[in-house]
Amino acid sequence: MKARWDAKTTCIYSSLALSHTLLSRGQVAKILANQTRHIPTEYKDVLSYEKALDYIQEVWAASTKPITVLTVRTLAEMVLGQPPEAVERAVNAVEPSIRTLLEYLENQTDHPVIQAGIALCLLSTGAAIPSDSGIVARLTANAFLAKYGYDIRGFLTVEKHWLMNESSYSIALTSLQKQGNLNHWLLFYVSTIEANLQERYEDISNTQVHQDFSAQFWELNERQKGILTHLSDPASSITNRKVQQLFDVSQITASRDLAKLNTLGLIFPHGRGRSITYTRT
Incomplete structure (x- = not known):
């Protein structure tokens, strides 16, 4: 539980x-924990x-469906902070390039990590959405990893390595345009994935590394x-109303309990409003 929380916080921060959002890791953690009164x-x-990461886990983890332009557009609508029509115009401007890239990856037998790396590089350069500062590209690569199980259920935090080596990250991303091939970028990408996997293994084994909260x-x-x-059966789900009935509590208390479990990454929400249901992560 703590390791997954730490991973999500580190990934988002x-x-x-990398896109020059000036927030500290502590601020990100407090926002995710709903500990700020006014956001x-x-x-x-x-x-x-966070919403985009939840979407990836809900829709793309172990999915057999192809990742399409609609996937990229959905992620862009979630994170670009623009009206839907503005996002649609931005995506449409490079849709042929995005479609060609995704169809190419769908028809290749490259390792999923290589596919994710190719997607990230091209969506950051030749097929970049005009208003994207790299966030949509990184999330799309995350979707490729989740699709084939290589995001290790949300524990991967390779973005941390890219931030620590931001200059190398930028140079590697632009190497395609300068060298005409992806060799430099893919070597960098795979090596940082490998380093992060080792680091995450060590972190998960070390209960003292999670110090965000008491x-x-x-x-x-x-x-x-x-x-x-109640949710121990993988096929089971629960709603706010069901929590009220099971534990004889008010709607507000049920909402607080479900929000706490969702914040800690122990349950996953599906749907919106009164129709929302929850399952185990």
């Missing part, structure tokens, strides 16, 4: 920092990015534990 407009980038933040009450027990 690092990717936004300024610039902070909404964090919640939008121990109380991670504690679950008996109702919250009961909700997780």
Whole structure:
């Protein structure tokens, strides 16, 4: 639980920092934990990015469907902070290039990590959406990794390595235009994936690395534990109304319990409004 929270916080902070969003990791963590009373407009980038990651896990984890232009457009609508019609115009401007890229990847037998790397590079350069600062490109690559299980269920935080080596990241991304091939970029991309996998293994084994909040933040009450027990069957789901009935609590209390479990990454929401249901992650 703590390791997945740490991974999500690090991923969002690092990717936004690569796009020059001036938020500290601590600020990102507090926004994700709903510990800020008022969220300024610039902070909404964090919640939008989280929404996009949730979409990737819900729709693309272990999916057999092809990633298409619609996927890229959906991610762009979530994170670019622009009206839908503006996003549509931006995507349409490069749609032929995006479509050619995605169809090429769909018909190739390259390793999924290589496919993700190719997608990230080309969506950051030749097929880049005009208003994207790299966020949509990185999320699309994440979708490729999730599709084939190489995001290790949300534990991968390779964006951290790119931020730590931002100059090398930028040089590698633009190497295609200068060298006419992807060799430099793919070598950089794969090596950072490999380094991050090793780091995540060490982090998961080290219970002392997660210091964003006090121990109380991670504690679950008996109702919250009961909700997780109810969801122990992979085919089961639960709603706010069902929580009210099972534990004889108000709608507000049920909402708080579900929000806490969702914040900690223990359950996953499906749908919107009153029709929303939750399953185990």
